[in-house]
Amino acid sequence: MEYRHTPVLLAEVTQQLTLHDGSIFVDCTLGGAGHTKRITQLVAPTGIVVGIDQDDAALTAAADTLRLGQQELTALVLLKGNFGNLDDVLLEARIPYADAFLFDLGVSSPQLDHVGRGFTYQEDAPLDMRMDSSSTQPTAADIVNSYSETELARILREYGEERWASRIAAFIVAARGQHRLSTTGELVEIVKAAIPAAARRTGGHPARRTFQALRIEVNHELDVLERGLRSAVGWLAPKGRIAVISYHSLEDRIVRDVFTELSQGCICPPDLPVCRCGQVPVVRSVTKRPIVPTEAEIEQNPRARSARLRVAERV
Numbered sequence: 001m002e003y004r005h006t007p008v009l010l011a012e013v014t015q016q017l018t019l020h021d022g023s024i025f026v027d028c029t030l031g032g033a034g035h036t037k038r039i040t041q042l043v044a045p046t047g048i049v050v051g052i053d054q055d056d057a058a059l060t061a062a063a064d065t066l067r068l069g070q071q072e073l074t075a076l077v078l079l080k081g082n083f084g085n086l087d088d089v090l091l092e093a094r095i096p097y098a099d100a101f102l103f104d105l106g107v108s109s110p111q112l113d114h115v116g117r118g119f120t121y122q123e124d125a126p127l128d129m130r131m132d133s134s135s136t137q138p139t140a141a142d143i144v145n146s147y148s149e150t151e152l153a154r155i156l157r158e159y160g161e162e163r164w165a166s167r168i169a170a171f172i173v174a175a176r177g178q179h180r181l182s183t184t185g186e187l188v189e190i191v192k193a194a195i196p197a198a199a200r201r202t203g204g205h206p207a208r209r210t211f212q213a214l215r216i217e218v219n220h221e222l223d224v225l226e227r228g229l230r231s232a233v234g235w236l237a238p239k240g241r242i243a244v245i246s247y248h249s250l251e252d253r254i255v256r257d258v259f260t261e262l263s264q265g266c267i268c269p270p271d272l273p274v275c276r277c278g279q280v281p282v283v284r285s286v287t288k289r290p291i292v293p294t295e296a297e298i299e300q301n302p303r304a305r306s307a308r309l310r311v312a313e314r315v
Contacts, residue, residue, distance in 0.1 A: 017243055019100055026098045084220070099241075117130075118184055121188050126139075131219045153169035156169060159250065160210055162213065229242070
């Protein structure tokens, strides 16, 4: 698979992370290394760059991209892993701390474009959706064929914010009673049949929310996000920054809530003369509201349309 990826909010990310020669940077979602290629130039020649991804194809492509423009970087460390296990991965990287982290969430353009990965609802393919295709974790096909109707409806409602979650779940269970569901095309047709014709005329592709929900469930994306953010903050040096690009409201809400919680000071009742909770701010939110792409960027890269960038700084 050719791994081409247009980095979203590249100028804004590099501006917000304020990196320089000698900085230690960690890209928790390396992908095609679009962001990291630029950041490598900023931290060279004495800086350290750590790139993490759970997709073997991404790591191979990123290695080629980054080593071509390494500019005698002190250290370039590329590791296979999931940022939900960030502490273990960074121990393997052997860095003492980090000056900046980047999380560019969701599925990457190459993964969407590679039909065989099963992320896209635009073409028929095996119903997979695993970010790490070499893992033994359940696929989307395993989920739609084994989860109860109640569980399927919950996933579609919570992770896809799908209005027709219960109806789609019922249609899936009825269809799998005839034969095992194994392709994206089969699932798309089931979703189309479940959603009333009038509702299908608005809001984009009718299967978009269902596919989002299943992808999140397959890869445990929301669970690992909160865990990864908290671990990253723990590794940040004072004044170090963490930048997170999210693509839907569920991700953005988690990022906002974690940053808000970690930026709070004392929570004791105001009538207590002395603080007893001992809570102090760990970060400060640099972006009070998320940074969004310009119209010019959206025109050049339509997949950037839903991107939201939040940044926090270690205090």
